[in-house]
Amino acid sequence: MPAKVYMGVQRSVARQEFSEVAKASSREADFDQLIVPLIEPAYRLALSMLDTPADAEDAVQESALRAWRSLHQLRRANPRPWFLAIVARRCLTLRRNRWRSLLGLQHREVSVQPLDDSIVARSDLSRALRRLPPQLRIVLFLHYYLDLSLAEVAATLGITIGATKTRIHRALARLRPHLSDIGEDADAQIQ
Amino acid sequence: MQMPKFNSAIRDGFADQVDRHSLPPTLESSNLKSSIRSRASMQRDKSVWPGVIATVIAAALIAALVSIRISAHLPTSNDGGTAPPKPTIAPAPANTSGLQAIRPLSASELWGVTDRAVLKSSDGGNSWHVTREFAGRISQFDSLSDGTSAWVLAVSGGQLQLFETADGGKSWHAANAPPANSAESVEMTFIDPSHGWILFSTGAAAGSEGVELWSTSDGGQAWTLDSKGSGAATGSIPFSCEKTGVSFDSPNNGWLSGRCSGGTPFLYTTQDGGKTWSEQSLPAPAGWPSARLEGDIAVGRPSFTADGAAILPVGPVAARSGQLQTLFYESTDHGRNWRPMSMVPFAPSAVDIVSVGFWIIAGNGIVEATNDSGQTWVQLGSGQDIGLVREIAFSGTQDGWLLRATSTGASLLKTTDGGKTWIMVAS
Numbered sequence: 001m002p003a004k005v006y007m008g009v010q011r012s013v014a015r016q017e018f019s020e021v022a023k024a025s026s027r028e029a030d031f032d033q034l035i036v037p038l039i040e041p042a043y044r045l046a047l048s049m050l051d052t053p054a055d056a057e058d059a060v061q062e063s064a065l066r067a068w069r070s071l072h073q074l075r076r077a078n079p080r081p082w083f084l085a086i087v088a089r090r091c092l093t094l095r096r097n098r099w100r101s102l103l104g105l106q107h108r109e110v111s112v113q114p115l116d117d118s119i120v121a122r123s124d125l126s127r128a129l130r131r132l133p134p135q136l137r138i139v140l141f142l143h144y145y146l147d148l149s150l151a152e153v154a155a156t157l158g159i160t161i162g163a164t165k166t167r168i169h170r171a172l173a174r175l176r177p178h179l180s181d182i183g184e185d186a187d188a189q190i191q
Numbered sequence: 192m193q194m195p196k197f198n199s200a201i202r203d204g205f206a207d208q209v210d211r212h213s214l215p216p217t218l219e220s221s222n223l224k225s226s227i228r229s230r231a232s233m234q235r236d237k238s239v240w241p242g243v244i245a246t247v248i249a250a251a252l253i254a255a256l257v258s259i260r261i262s263a264h265l266p267t268s269n270d271g272g273t274a275p276p277k278p279t280i281a282p283a284p285a286n287t288s289g290l291q292a293i294r295p296l297s298a299s300e301l302w303g304v305t306d307r308a309v310l311k312s313s314d315g316g317n318s319w320h321v322t323r324e325f326a327g328r329i330s331q332f333d334s335l336s337d338g339t340s341a342w343v344l345a346v347s348g349g350q351l352q353l354f355e356t357a358d359g360g361k362s363w364h365a366a367n368a369p370p371a372n373s374a375e376s377v378e379m380t381f382i383d384p385s386h387g388w389i390l391f392s393t394g395a396a397a398g399s400e401g402v403e404l405w406s407t408s409d410g411g412q413a414w415t416l417d418s419k420g421s422g423a424a425t426g427s428i429p430f431s432c433e434k435t436g437v438s439f440d441s442p443n444n445g446w447l448s449g450r451c452s453g454g455t456p457f458l459y460t461t462q463d464g465g466k467t468w469s470e471q472s473l474p475a476p477a478g479w480p481s482a483r484l485e486g487d488i489a490v491g492r493p494s495f496t497a498d499g500a501a502i503l504p505v506g507p508v509a510a511r512s513g514q515l516q517t518l519f520y521e522s523t524d525h526g527r528n529w530r531p532m533s534m535v536p537f538a539p540s541a542v543d544i545v546s547v548g549f550w551i552i553a554g555n556g557i558v559e560a561t562n563d564s565g566q567t568w569v570q571l572g573s574g575q576d577i578g579l580v581r582e583i584a585f586s587g588t589q590d591g592w593l594l595r596a597t598s599t600g601a602s603l604l605k606t607t608d609g610g611k612t613w614i615m616v617a618s
Contacts, residue, residue, distance in 0.1 A: 028224065036220050043218055047209040052596050054289070054306075057215050058328075061226065064218075068227045093375065093392070126204040144198055145205040179197065 030071050034079040035064065041080075041146050042087045048141045049091035049134060059094055063087040081148065081155035088138055088156060125178040136171035139164060287319050287617040288600030291329075295586040296338040298607075302360075304332045309343060311360050316592060316603050316616040322360030327352055331379035331389070336497075340384045342366075342411060346374050353411050357384065369405035369414035377402065378436045378492070385410050388417075388445070388465060390437045400433045400449075404465050408442070417465035426467035432457040436492035439465075440499070440525055446471070448490040448503075456490045456505050460526070473505065473520060476531040491542070499525040500547040506538055521564050523547060533565020541583040543591070551610065553580035553593065560610055571610035592616075 039060060046056035063086045074082055129137060142148045142156055143164075154164040172179070216222055289305040293316075296302070303310035303319055306328055310319040327347025334341035343354045343363070351368035373391040381387035385408050393401040402420035407413060420428030428434075432451040439445035443464050449457030459468040473490075491504035499522075506517035516536050520529040537555035544550050548564040551571070556578060558571040578595050585591035593604045593613060602618035 031224065031227075032220070036223075039218050039220070039223065040214055043212075043214055044209045047212055048205055052600065053212050053215070054600065056212075057217060060218055061223070064223055065227050125200060126207040129201070129204045130208065140201055141205055144201040145209075175201075179200065 027068065027071055030074075031068055034071075034074065035067050035083055038080060038083045039064065042084060045084060045087055045138075045141060045146065046091050048145070049088070049138060050094060055094055056091075059090045060087060063090045066090075078152065078155065081152045084142065084146075084148075085156045085158065092134060125175065128175050128178045132171055132174060136167055136174070139167040140171050143168060287603060288597075290594055290601040290603060290617070291581070292332060293582055293584055293592055293594050293603065294332075294334045294341075295584050295590075295592060296334075296336060298586055298590040300338060301584075301586075301592065302332070302334055302341065303603075304329060307345075309341070309360060309363075315590075316605055319617065322356070323354070323363040325352070325354065330374075330376050333379050333381050333387070335381060335383065340381070340410075342379065342381055342387065344368065344376055344379050344389065349374055351376075355411050366411035367414065369407075369416075371403050371405060373403065377434055378438075380438055382439050382441065386439070386442045386464075387411060388437055388439060389414075390434065390447075392434065393419075399431050401430055402428055402434050404428065404437065404447075406465050418468065426469070428459065428468050435489060437465075438493050438495070440495045440501075444525060446493050446526060448492055450489040458490050458503070471529075473503075473529055474531060476518065476534075493522075493526060494542055494544045495526070496544055496546055498547065499523065500544060501526050502542065502544050502550055503529060504539060504542060519550070519565050521548075533561070533568075535559070535565075535568070541580045541593075543583050543585055545585045545588060549588065551583055551585060551591070553577070553583045558583065558593065558610060571606075572613055577613075 042060050042063065043056055046059040047053065050056050050059060063083070066086050067083050070086075129140065132140070139153060139157065142153045143150070148156065150161050150164050154161045157164065159167075217226065287303065287305075287310070290303050290310075291306065292302075292304040294302040294304075299315045300311070300313050301316060303312065303316075307326075308324045309322050309329070309332065311322050312319045323343075325343060325345045325347075327345035327350075329343055329345050331344035332341070339357055339359045341356050341360065345352045345354070351371065351374050353366040353368040354363045355366045356363045369389055369391075371389070371391045373393045375392045377390040377392050379387065379389045386406070387410070388404060388406045391403045391405070393403055400420070402418075403416060404418045404420070405414045406417045407415070418428050420430060420434070428447060432449040434447060434449045434457075437445060437447050443462055445461045445465055447457075447459040447461075447468060449459075451457050456473050458471045458473060460471040461468050489506060493501045493503045495501045501522040503520040503522070504517050505520065516534040517538050518531055519533045519535070521532045522529050535552065535554075539552040539554035541553040542550065543552075549560070549562045550565065551558065551560045553559075558577060558580070559568045560571050561568050577593070578597070580593055580595050581601065582594040583591065589607055589609050591606050591610060593606075595602055595604065597618070600618075603616050604613040605616045606613050
């Protein structure tokens with residue numbers, strides 16, 4: 001009965017093709033709706049974590065591919081912390097590469113443009129932010145730059161809200177001298 | 192001038208770093224989806240319809256046999272593939288702005304590595320030529336100081352590809368990549384033309400990480416899975432902590448370093464080529480009851496000289512002053528024993544050990560050197576902020592290179608006077 005087997009294979013293939021097309025169409029719609037709006041903030045996050053724009057671009061591309069493959073896992077989860085978590089993990093992995101950082105403790109972006117007078121007041125703070133350990137810098141970036149709630153930051157980093165608050169406390173404590181310079185009391189702000 | 196508020200000050204601080212970069216074209220929606228569809232279909236094609244694939248392979252084999260008969264008298268590419276042979280013309284000058292790593296071989300000769308190409312310079316880095324461009328992204332590169340042997344681990348379409356050269360890059364040949372359960376490599380290291388290791392990450396979560404360590408004893412033709420870091424069995428690599436690198440100084444003796452949260456430094460050693468591992472303790476600095484460690488404690492990859500001297504950076508360590516520092520350990524017996532020797536008040540991004548006691552480190556915008564195992568440090572260069580240094584490497588006590596990141600890629604600086612003065616040789 002080789003002919004029937006052959007036809008059976010063909011029907012199976014046809015059904016699989018139809019199923020694949022339907023899945024791909026649905027996946028692309030989901031990707032457009034859920035992930036594409038997050039590419040820009042993801043790129044900003046990667047820039048804050050990595051040394052060069054090329055590294056950030058690579059991290060987001062790789063993360064987008066992983067998100068594409070794993071969209072079915074998203075279901076009812078909040079897409080923003082879900083996708084940013086993928087990006088954050090990718091950035092931390094890239095940072096570990098010994099070509100980029102010996103200990104993975106330091107992040108400095110080279111400033112090749114002279115600072116404008118208007119940002120001199122915050123240049124020390126900006127430098128201090130760059131020198132924060134990655135695990136502390138990312139929590140501030142997610143909360144203060146991307147405006148994620150504490151719950152979203154916690155979901156992104158895979159930690160509890162309490163641990164998120166602790167990390168923010170520790171990060172702000174390290175920034176205290178620079179925050180004092182700009183006339184703000186960090187302690188008063190840490191809730 | 193009105194001072195910015197607390198929240199907006201931090202937001203502006205980050206904005207200074209990230210807002211001046213616009214979204215690159217490759218991340219725009221249509222380009223991104225096109226790239227993803229292409230890569231995803233490559234993956235899908237590998238995983239479905241095995242019968243169809245078998246048929247295609249059979250057809251390809253037949254075609255290949257026919258092709259071999261036809262092209263029996265034609266030159267072939269040197270990687271064993273089906274690509275047409277490269278013309279033997281003078282090598283093209285290379286764009287060096289994408290340099291990711293450098294490996295000096297002598298005062299004039301050095302390797303350079305970009306995302307997809309291995310370059311070489313014979314004039315101290317002033318001019319470069321491409322020895323080989325690879326279809327995949329280079330994830331690891333290692334070379335021997337003999338100037339002839341080098342290896343590249345690349346990833347293309349999620350598949351690992353290993354290439355090796357035995358003639359200083361004149362020709363590159365495809366070798367066999369290990370059949371690892373991951374394409375995410377942490378480190379590749381070779382100690383001679385035969386013995387090499389590749390450490391793969393099989394997944395990290397909550398500060399822990401599974402790994403696979405593969406080894407070869409025939410230059411990368413055959414690979415053996417030495418150890419899987421996924422359990423608690425005696426002698427195995429623990430699942431806890433993230434792994435930062437692996438290094439060997441002989442076919443048997445190796446070290447595995449890692450980063451742990453709030454724990455003791457992660458340093459494991461093997462005396463059987465990587466099959467079994469045991470924890471190696473690091474003594475606390477003199478006068479300290481124990482090294483007080485804070486946050487994510489990272490142990491860097493040990494750096495060795497040919498005569499068995501080595502340094503090992505560990506950080507951050509909270510000094511009595513409360514300032515976070517990086518602690519350097521030194522070994523003069525091939526890493527059997529480590530002594531805490533020196534602390535520096537920053538996390539170095541690059542370290543090179545030139546000889547026993549002679550170290551050069553870069554970080555925090557400066558380059559410093561010591562010739563007494565870190566008891567005294569001398570700042571090299573003019574004192575100008577040198578930025579983020581990716582690598583610093585000396586071929587002797589006088590000639591060295593410094594690869595630093597710039598907003599457009601990388602620039603390479605060279606010294607011929609032991610680091611007193613640096614001149615830019617490529618950008």
